[in-house]
Amino acid sequence: MKQVLKESLPTNGDTSVLAGVYGPAEVKVSKEIFNKATLEVTLRPKIGLPGVAEKSRERLIRNTCEAVVLGALHPRTSITVVLQVVSDAGSLLACCLNAACMALVDAGVPMRALFCGVTCALDSDGTLLLDPTAKQEKEARAVLTFALDSVERKLLMSTTKGLYSDAELQQCLAAAQAASQHVFRFYRESLQRRYSKS
């Protein structure tokens, strides 16, 4: 059983999240699953104690990770993802997803695909803004966050806040899929640099 901690600090503009992954490692008997790995996600805010918002984000991230991590290869173990918000300037959930994915890749956890997070904001006159800042998020009519996988750009997770029509939803999704290409290219290039060193 390897206990490996890998850290990644993706920065979307000014939002940065530090992610660390432990695992596959020993799991408490109460939490063990007999045929796959138990995935735990912890998100720590910068100010104050973790609250309900953090719990809900943890759950979203965990569901996304469980969909891609090949847990069946490591039964009765635990894979822990720890996220620490270093600075928040909008699109926090998308940044957390990117950090988690890179940390999992760096730690060597087997996955069936990579995933990335993209945030989309719709403002009052219907303009679509990708990767909004905190100010744009506050003034927007709706904020949508999607997690997309790298193989076929399929949707892994979506969470939305605000009012929008179904046409707008499909538009945002299509835009997010286009944006995810850039994010995956970034992953590829930064991983190349990382492993070219050794």
Next chain:
Amino acid sequence: MKETPLSNCERRFLLRAIEEKKRLDGRQTYDYRNIKISFGTDYGCCIVELGKTRVLGQVSCELVSPKLNRATEGILFFNLELSQMAAPAFEPGRQSDLLVKLNRLLERCLRNSKCIDTESLCVVAGEKVWQIRVDLHLLNHDGNIIDAASIAAIVALCHFRRPDVSVQGDEVTLYTLEERDPVPLSIHHMPICVSFAFFQQGTYLLVDPNEREERVMDGLLVIAMNKHREICTIQSSGGIMLLKDQVLRCSKIAGVKVAEITELIQKALANDQKVRKEGGKFGFAESIANQRITAFRMEKAPIDTSDVEEKAEEIISEAEPPSEVVSKPVLWTPGTAQIGEGIENSWGDLEDSEKEAEDEGGSDEAIILDSIKMDTGEVSNIGSQDAPIVLSDSEEEEMIILEPDKNPKKIRTQTVSATQVKAPSKKPVKKRKKKRAAN
């Protein structure tokens, strides 16, 4: 995750090296590791790296009512958290001892030394004061958490700017960041903790122990001092007994170290202020990007969304229309409404039959119920009786009421006839059929 225990040979190796005045990372006895201070984009945010030990500090402020016995003073709140990414042993529920010790020491160092002027945090006496909250997160544990944390705390406090407030008679105006420039806190002096680790009952001493050295040390002496050589806090833990001149020597060393560290802090703060004033880019993204080969940055990439609308319309036209949802809420009483009818209870006909069989048994004779439960073969027979239900039609006139104690014998023998096996359950079966007819 449990902490991996230190092996005996590693312990002996470290102690022998210390006896020979050698440290594993090549430092001298009184050397500190490299200290690196970087700031974030918001005021009051900093990351301090002492070797590999990393602490993130953030200061925030809020207007609250003051404490009853200190109506004219602001409130200071410190919180150090050992994040799970600092070490595998730091699980959320498990680190109370160390956490309490560190938090308490940090509070004594910063609050009791009165380094922040709390009177200046008062806005309206007895009603509104500033509450300054310092959150420290340990990101990586490589020894000497308290030194790194105290540096992070004082740097964050010096870097922080609170919103400007003006009081005119009864009117209190709180200016936002756009209206007026935020104001720094008034800080009298900068107390910094310096740790000394003792080995072999106080014979050998090391400044700034790293994680391995901390594991094999006998005791720890922490001296918090400011650059004017005033001791703010002193704490000796671990049960080592130190001589007076040892403590005095440590305090002299601490004086030298604190002067160096304070100079470093002033330089970092001045640097950051210069960059902000000149309008250059600042923040963590800048501070990490240039140094390492593993860091990678990509400029803002515009996304071509010109065909997004067409794609979306295609998808919508090909998609099935959503099913019609007719919602007519029925209001039963104020506060209780019902939408929809719900579907029929579909908890299985099999279980239905079992339940009824037991029910019948219970209502007629308690003994029959017991016998049904005792013979597991019996119960399964009831459960799988779809075919027999139909057959029993012709056997109704053969209904025999059997004594319960005869049942076990009947089932044990191989030559038990089908009718006899079914007999004990005939009554319930019959009754069940009747019920079905009624349904």
